Amino acid sequence: MSIETLAPVIRVRGVEKTYGDLAVLRGVDLDVAPGSIFALLGSNGAGKTTLVKILATLLRADAGSAEVNGHDVGTDAGDVRESISLTGQFAAVDEVLTGRENLVLVARLRHVPEPGAVADRLLGRFDLVDAGGRKAGTYSGGMRRRLDIAMSLIGDPPVVFLDEPTTGLDPQARIEVWRTVRQLAESGTTVLLTTQYLDEAEHLADRIAILHGGRIVQNGTLDELKKLLPPAQVEYVEKQPTLEEVFLALVGEQVPTAAGKES
Template sequence: MRYGRAMTSTYAVLSEGLEKHFGAVHALRGLDLAVARGTVCGVLGPNGAGKTTAIRLLTTLLRPDAGSARIAGYDLVREAAAVRTRIGVTGQYASVDGDLSGRQNLRLFARLHRVRGPAERAGELLDRFGLTESADRPVSTYSGGMRRRIDLAASLIRRPEVLFLDEPTTGLDPASRNLIWDAVRDLTADGTTVLLTTQYLEEADQLADDIALVDRGRVAHTGSPAELKGLIGAHVEVVVAHPDVMVRAAGVLDQLTGGQPSFDHDRNAVGAVTRDATLTLPRLVRELDAAGVPLLDASLRPPTLDDVFLRLTEDLGQKETAA
């Protein structure tokens, strides 16, 4: 595919029909992806969906068997060298040398990438990631969170246009994770495009402007976190005082939500799913009271990305089985 100038100026990452086979295993089966410049795209999917293979392809570590892509405006295959000068990569494992100090690592990366003023650039990044006090200690003495921060700093030595983060906060405590999140927000505020794979759905919800749900080597769904949650709808549940009013409660829920009510007879509970964003808990309680339904409890829970992930991947699995 030949991308027009308007497309490549709008999107930092553009791929169409990317395929990768490892023998009989089809890791990618036609990956289509478009990531707008200066945004965070969260790539989610179950284990084995093709996320890491996609990252390795888009960072030129693998060549696609079919399809095309442009990164920061450059062709992934024909202009791979130009792509590599414009990207940064932080993988699942640290790329820095544990025997060197944080400062020595960053200076080494700066010299390898021929960055002007390597000492100054190293100092800037150490300060940015709160590592100045530990800058001259061997990285082998760093905590897990500090190691991830120095690794991320190393990937930013060249001020990349596009940063690929492959599960950057795996195994980190909440405080260290928040530091990485703040760094990602600062990067996008400065205009960097971030492609993020993560196993933490809360992380994608916090950081991503858009999400690509990958399953079986393809992008199955895309949209903002809010748009994807809208596909699922909020969950409504009421617990009634007497089992003989459960059917009456189900009638109210059917009218309010348009969804098929479900029953939990052990708890005297009736539930339904609604995509009506105007439905509120006070309105729900008023309607049930007007219908003469005595309540013990009522809840209206917005969907989470966990709900989206589980529901959509389940639906995809059923479609695949049916096919």
């Protein structure tokens, strides 16, 4: 069965939010299918983070309704919080602790059985075993972000919100995070990703919604969105490599394709 035919894990209808005279959200509607990566694309100030905060029960909407994993964000906030994990724009790791200690600490705070075993499994899952005994302050940006996401998965939440997860990261670190996001979806986790990077949405998302002026102006798969423009004319053009392709080739990284596979 296609994920598109299943009942949505996230359902938003007519959500509005205003700060003073500024209407940030003006009636947002969207559905997110289970086990999918849904990208919410928009420029700075478009309202992406505001919508995520509403879905995570950190803000109350002024109007409309939203459900996450079958729970209403307004009336069942506790059940929503048990179903989700939220990773913000900057990695929230304790740099004095080792990677493993960060994971064990969160597992204990969440009263998860066998916190040490949980930490070891996550270190393996996110390719951090060799770095597990090092202080998180010595990690690269990509490693810190992977550790941050690993910490957010303790307790196996079915829904993960990633709010601009690659902001400020270098090209190699971005690719590390992209691989991690794909792994989450492959394991059945539903991911709602906010980003202002067009290539990030193109590489990762099963569906893309464009948020502009407080509303979803378009929502569809990458192929559906491309069909909104006239078909391209076939011409012979000598393709020059992009700077990103040159950089990744020189440092030995593979270039990800829009389909999520690496060339």
